[in-house]
Amino acid sequence: MRRSGGAAAGALALVLALWTGGSAHALPLPQDTLARVTSLTGNAYPELEALYQDLHRNPEVAFQETRTAEILARRMEALGFDVTRGVGGTGFVAILRNGAGPTVMVRTEMDGLPMEEKTGLPYASKATGVFQGKETPTAHACGHDIHMASWIGAAKVLTQLKDRWSGTLMFVAQPAEEGGHGAEAMLKDGIFKRFPKPDRGFALHVGPSPAGQVVLKDGQLAATAEFVNLTFKGRGAHGSRPDEAIDPIMIASAFVTNVQPVVSRQREPNTHGVISVGSFNAGSTTNIIPEEAVLQLTLRALNATEMERLKAGVRRTAEHVAAMNLAPPPVLTFRSGGPPLTNDRAVVAQVTPALRQAFGDAFRFIPAEVPATGGADDYTHFVEAGVPSAYIRIGGADPAVLAAARARGEPAPANHSPFFAPLPEPSIKTGVRVLSVAVLDALKVRKP
Numbered sequence: 001m002r003r004s005g006g007a008a009a010g011a012l013a014l015v016l017a018l019w020t021g022g023s024a025h026a027l028p029l030p031q032d033t034l035a036r037v038t039s040l041t042g043n044a045y046p047e048l049e050a051l052y053q054d055l056h057r058n059p060e061v062a063f064q065e066t067r068t069a070e071i072l073a074r075r076m077e078a079l080g081f082d083v084t085r086g087v088g089g090t091g092f093v094a095i096l097r098n099g100a101g102p103t104v105m106v107r108t109e110m111d112g113l114p115m116e117e118k119t120g121l122p123y124a125s126k127a128t129g130v131f132q133g134k135e136t137p138t139a140h141a142c143g144h145d146i147h148m149a150s151w152i153g154a155a156k157v158l159t160q161l162k163d164r165w166s167g168t169l170m171f172v173a174q175p176a177e178e179g180g181h182g183a184e185a186m187l188k189d190g191i192f193k194r195f196p197k198p199d200r201g202f203a204l205h206v207g208p209s210p211a212g213q214v215v216l217k218d219g220q221l222a223a224t225a226e227f228v229n230l231t232f233k234g235r236g237a238h239g240s241r242p243d244e245a246i247d248p249i250m251i252a253s254a255f256v257t258n259v260q261p262v263v264s265r266q267r268e269p270n271t272h273g274v275i276s277v278g279s280f281n282a283g284s285t286t287n288i289i290p291e292e293a294v295l296q297l298t299l300r301a302l303n304a305t306e307m308e309r310l311k312a313g314v315r316r317t318a319e320h321v322a323a324m325n326l327a328p329p330p331v332l333t334f335r336s337g338g339p340p341l342t343n344d345r346a347v348v349a350q351v352t353p354a355l356r357q358a359f360g361d362a363f364r365f366i367p368a369e370v371p372a373t374g375g376a377d378d379y380t381h382f383v384e385a386g387v388p389s390a391y392i393r394i395g396g397a398d399p400a401v402l403a404a405a406r407a408r409g410e411p412a413p414a415n416h417s418p419f420f421a422p423l424p425e426p427s428i429k430t431g432v433r434v435l436s437v438a439v440l441d442a443l444k445v446r447k448p
């Protein structure tokens with residue numbers, strides 16, 4: 001009995017091994033390591049939720065993340081990281097050395113947005129801040145608070161699993177992702193000279209796909225962004241005497257509607273291109289025609305050639321609507337958000353099996369041949385500086401909210417909507433596990 005039972009078990013093991021394409025050792029990570037990641041994530045969750053709610057209630061806009069940075073820095077010190085504050089303004093770097101091996105960077109952004117939250121959640125932000133010289137409501141409407149909680153959670157899990165990896169952790173808390181200055185500020189401050197230059201890097205972003213989903217896009221995954229400031233100069237006068245004025249509000253309004261054909265008529269239809277005016281400021285009251293109108297735009301394209309076409313179209317339209325209305329030439333400044341964010345194919349090839357093992361059907365791989373989407377992230381500057389990376393997207397949406405929006409034929413609230421409300425528990429738990437698994441896989445001790 002015992003013998004034949006053993007033979008049957010052996011045969012079953014062989015069948016299973018053949019079925020899974022090899023022995024159990026071929027799995028990217030030991031199953032019990034993944035189980036430990038999941039249980040440690042569960043243990044850490046209550047304190048991560050409290051941290052998340054605190055950060056969510058108190059968003060700070062670009063380069064003003066002093067409270068946020070201090071809260072995170074203290075937590076990293078408590079976990080045993082060596083923290084250097086004030087890297088690139090409000091940013092900081094946290095290092096943990098644990099034997100020989102590569103250096104792996106994990107980045108979070110810390111900034112909130114200058115907008116009002118309208119989710120109605122009990123922990124919704126009622127905070128305000130000063131942005132571009134004006135008092136404004138602030139909100140974590142891009143989910144950077146989810147990233148911060150996930151980042152702290154991953155740091156904790158990895159310190160608790162120190163016996164299962166070898167190398168150096170470089171956790172980077174970056175200011176000012178929105179607007180695209182923060183990563184550059186850290187680079188200008190010598191982040192990769194003052195600290196080890198990472199052998200690879202990971203970052204994540206929560207979005208409006210179903211909570212718990214993990215998406216990894218090979219190759220280029222985002223657009224290139226361009227930030228534009230545009231000032232139309234006019235001549236101020238009484239509102240009753242438009243003939244004495246050159247009306248910058250009318251000129252700027254003409255620009256807003258006349259610039260869209262650059263996208264709809266001049267762009268090749270099968271390429272991606274966006275021109276959005278996000279800010280339009282002019283005037284103070286009913287009966288004064290003001291002296292100027294100030295606009296801020298974002299442009300998105302998937303490559304430099306298309307971006308040049310959009311920029312030229314914006315300039316041409318602005319100059320012509322001004323000239324048409326006898327106004328002086330407008331003042332335009334362009335600032336590039338860097339090359340399109342591109343995942344390193346070797347890093348993606350390395351981490352994909354581990355993510356697939358950890359997340360099963362919730363993991364979705366998008367091949368390099370599939371065109372990128374129009375988002376952008378200034379993490380691209382770290383890639384440009386030579387950190388081969390995988391930038392991983394996670395879903396945060398409540399499936400019920402998605403279904404209701406679909407039934408109404410409306411888009412579900414996404415990043416930068418005042419109603420964007422990722423579900424904290426599945427989003428943060430997924431974020432912690434994604435970052436932990438990616439790092440464990442990169443720093444696993446390989447047998448010679």
Ligand SMILES: [Zn+2]
Binds near residue numbers: 142178415416
């Ligand atoms: Zn954003």
Ligand SMILES: [Zn+2]
Binds near residue numbers: 177
């Ligand atoms: Zn964001």
